[in-house]
Amino acid sequence: MAAFHTPAPSRTIFHVDMDAFFVSVEELYDPSLKGKPVVVGGQRHERGVVSAASYAARKFGVHSAMPLRTAAKLCPQAIFVDGHPERYRECSEKVYIVLTTFSPQVEMASIDEAYLDMTGTARLHGPPLRAAHKLHQLMKEKTRLNCSVGIGSSRLIAKVSSAQAKPNGVLWIVSGEEAKFLAPLDVREIPGVGKVMESRLHGLGIKKVGDLARLEEADLEERFGKWGLALAGKARGEDAGGWFDAEVGADTAAKSISHEHTYNEDTDDESQLEATLMRLSEMVGRRLRESSFHARTVQLKLRYTDFTTITRAHSLPVPTQLDGEIFSQVRLLFRRNWKPGRQVRLLGVQASSFEAQAEQISLLEGGRQQRWKDALAAADRLRDKFGESSVKLAAGMRGNFRERTHENPAGLPGKGQTKAK
DNA sequence: TCTGGGGTCCTAGGACCC
């Protein structure tokens, strides 16, 4: 009878997580940091938070997302290091290349972690523990970095077990043992359960995943809606809901591109604020062009001294990838929503609702746009050569920016000039 | 504790259309 009900074929998922990634990469560039309390993310007095802390620093209670100044108080002897995103990206690419030699289905979940679907690779790599051991060795050999590997029948189990395996370890949760493995863990260990959900669950007397698993699914759904249902599945180790269900390595195109800036000191200087918006718009526009996206929606983010934050968005009739169009929209939103005199802590610019191609209204418009694209591409090349600050669009020279007109629909200056310093 | 920067996903209300 059971023959008709073959259970869903069990998958073998690896979650590979690099150990203290940013710190380890910095150690490659400066071996004297090894073994010391190191904090990556900025200097001890700066505004900002810890991106990564070495294991020696963690002993003092320092952890990522903690304000740098707090970290400095907890661990005065720590060495504070600025982050180097290019270095991390470069190492991340090496990590990816190593992983692709183990499975064709590799998915980088972030800069320092990946999922591999290892189902059916036993002939090539042996059973899971053997494969993981090989992976460890090859990773160290090719990148000089340590990682931890979690192995399970779902992404969730693989992810949770890699966290338990740290540092530099491997943990395999055998199929059938999922619930037993999860039961003694804090609910916070479940990916997707953050501070807020944790305290709501604590309020109900639910502290461990086992407590969660004992609850009726219907109760959870009633209390937390769609999320509650997913949560019930997660407590059993299932990839319930949303992204977790997707096949490993499924193509995930970007949905938004954004840049933001927090001032070292709050400011109400209008020209300074608008100059920042110009710079952020250029950065966003540049990345749109690099990825050949055209964005329909432009969003401004504004954070005040008291940390209250607003976002204001506008959707364009025609998608764009031009700095000037992004800037003119974002500046309009800014002028409508910022009261002069109010101190600003952070500004952000985001582009979303991507379309592959802008519609072309007319040949004339097309030609005009093309000239601008050529000019921007030239500016991008100069920035590659001489750095981000070397090229400013004429429009960025505060004050002389023209408003939208009929002849000049994007509010761009009349000629495709760039100005090099 | 005085709180970065880059993202994703979800919810909820209102506009608008049929």
Next chain:
DNA sequence: TCTGGGGTCCTAGGACCC
């Protein structure tokens, strides 16, 4: 005129992740 129900798009905010 005293009022429905769905679908979709847009906007704003918030939880969460690394």
